[in-house]
Amino acid sequence: MISSAEQTSPHSIYFIGAGNVATHLAKAFHRAGFRIAGIYSRTEASAHALACQVETDYTTALDEVKTDADIYVVSLADDALIHLIPQIAAGKGNALLVHTAGSIPMNVWQEHAVHYGVLYPLQTFSKQTEPDIRQTPFFVEGCSPDAVRLLKELASALSDAVYEADSTQRRMLHLAAVFACNFTNHLYALAEELLRQNCLPFDALLPLIDQTTQKIHRLSPAEAQTGPAARGDKQVMQTHEALLAGNPRMQALYRLISESITEHNTQNLCIK
Amino acid sequence: MISSAEQTSPHSIYFIGAGNVATHLAKAFHRAGFRIAGIYSRTEASAHALACQVETDYTTALDEVKTDADIYVVSLADDALIHLIPQIAAGKGNALLVHTAGSIPMNVWQEHAVHYGVLYPLQTFSKQTEPDIRQTPFFVEGCSPDAVRLLKELASALSDAVYEADSTQRRMLHLAAVFACNFTNHLYALAEELLRQNCLPFDALLPLIDQTTQKIHRLSPAEAQTGPAARGDKQVMQTHEALLAGNPRMQALYRLISESITEHNTQNLCIK
Secondary structure: OOOHHHHOOOOEEEEEOOOHHHHHHHHHHHHOOOEEEEEEOOOHHHHHHHHHHOOOOEEOOHHHOOOOOOEEEEOOOHHHHHHHHHHHHOOOOOOEEEEOOOOOOHHHHOOOOOEEEEEEEOOOOOOOOOOOHHHOOEEEEEOOHHHHHHHHHHHHHHOOOEEEOOHHHHHHHHHHHHHHHHHHHHHHHHHHHHHHHOOOOHHHHHHHHHHHHHHOOOOOHHHHOOOOOOOOOHHHHHHHHHHOOOOHHHHHHHHHHHHHHHHHHHHHHHHO | OOOHHHHOOOOEEEEEOOOHHHHHHHHHHHHOOOEEEEEEOOOHHHHHHHHHHOOOOEEOOHHHOOOOOOEEEEOOOHHHHHHHHHHHHOOOOOOEEEEOOOOOOHHHHOOOOOEEEEEEEOOOOOOOOOOOHHHOOEEEEEOOHHHHHHHHHHHHHHOOOEEEOOHHHHHHHHHHHHHHHHHHHHHHHHHHHHHHHOOOOHHHHHHHHHHHHHHOOOOOHHHHOOOOOOOOOHHHHHHHHHHOOOOHHHHHHHHHHHHHHHHHHHHHHHHO
């Protein structure tokens, strides 16, 4: 049976890279009915594994990458990407060349390609988990209105949340994601450490963490803010800082975040 | 029809306070078949609303609180609790008197009551949401083995996650919760601010935030750590710090949390 998606996706896509992002994107495009023209990875096992899953060929030599695909999606580590762009772009003519990196500007392609852009999925991809691509926000940037149109079409085939974002905005998205995900995860790690030192199970915090996350689906984080700093409870804050006396960095963090909460709360009160 | 819970719950519980914690606990005990002996709140509307929901009487005068209940659960703001304990305990004889506060030690009861303890639910309660009490961890502390036994029995009637914790541990739980919930929420607020300044929607971060939270149900936060600091990507960190030049406090936060991640990662590598 040929699905309607297969009938309406004339574009073929070649993947440069076979890591987590490339794997999830290639599988999603394959499921959406796109033809995957091939896979390149310098690691044969990764290239082979992904090629099998999306019914295509692979190569481990960059100069053997086919030149007749419509679109090349490049998902490599940032430094490899910068380094390999001239080789990747060579001989690809009018194909659309895109990378998927949050912090690399679009203009890295400028001197090497005619049609280029960025397809940035704002999600954390890992081998073990299968995130819901349909819910994953995609941010696209293109060198021309045609490139933007094609990138929006591609992203919309996978996701219901497609936005345009220039390179400055994308860099800010990446920075915001570091605060909202990498840094919050580290605060979970610090909480775990405090509990472990006092023979308490980290799992006991999970219902509270889940509730905190669910809350910001309904309220803005500024509205959802609670805790000693938000209510100006100086006595509890002093007790907490004293409890952290043996860990100067955690104590400094406690103070700095509390000050930041206090400052934001004051701003909010002034606005109201 | 009398449910088995009603048949097996001979204890009557009086609630001092009708705020969020008292409301959720009183309703949960009522559902579990306990008799709610009465409600005290100095705010008549709150006292009345809760009393209706749990089929009991209420009063707004502390000296009119009935003295024949088996258990008194006190859920007041920290400073009100400290201030009112002598009045609350007066004339309650052999009843079990407990408070529900994370950062108040059990011994605040010592000079005023014979049987006392703490029943601390580690959850954020608000009017709008109905958290799953059965999943909410309860930490109990009692002045005697009998008090501990009764508190465990009470907590187990509501929740599948009942632990013992002394006052020091409970204070640490509260501090850990500030890091894992209040502080993470503030990082969401900072991320929102960065995005808003760049005309980007905060909602775009929600799938990534959800994925981050789901991950620590399977991995320890230390194992789940990703991002520029975790992989030692100095170039991205420098770019991010430069982007925050206009906001010295956020820049200081970026640097301090990144240093803390780096330090923890180094420790983990040494252990492995």
